[in-house]
Amino acid sequence: MKTLLLLFIIFASFIKGADTMKTVESVDLERFMGKWFVIALVPNMIEKGATNSSDTYVLNKDGTIDITYDAIKDGKQRQIKQKGTVVNKTSNAEWTIQMRKPFVPFMKFPFKIVYVDKNYEFMAVGYPKNSMGWIMGRSTKVSDEDYKKIMGALVELGYTEEQFELVKHD
Secondary structure, eight states, X not given: OHHHHHHHHHHHHHHTTGGGSOOOSOOOHHHHOEEEEEEEEOOOTTTTTOEEEEEEEEEOTTSOEEEEEEEEETTEEEEEEXXXXXXXXXXXXXXXXXXXETBOTTOOEEEEEEEEXXXXXXXXXXXXXXXXXXXXXXXXXXXXXXXXXXXXXXXXXXXXXXXXXXXXXX
């Protein structure tokens, strides 16, 4: 219970300003679905020190998105189940995310797709106040050129390169 309270306090502080971040113009949800490996992130209490992390997105018939986060942390396999709801149906680039396992019924977090390449091989998710952020790819590898391009888009949103840490994949 103490962990859930701590999560609520930390994440509630990030919600303010959620609508000010610019997203991509359009996301093709069907192309977006599937497995994405976390290449780099702004460390947060849940993912800091995790390795081999990935998200798998599955579009449901009702338009919601099942999200499964998998990683290894402290030598143990970790999994978090989440549900995404598209809140901007014009762009499909703004969602809310709700924890399913562990279940946290009263909390929804913003999910802003701020970068996706034309081939849907790389994407980035931003967060209010740039307090969190993720660079993800369909594989665990990214060229220096692609990483710089993604990072350039994040810097335009106010992030700094120093905020991001690469995620180790075995």
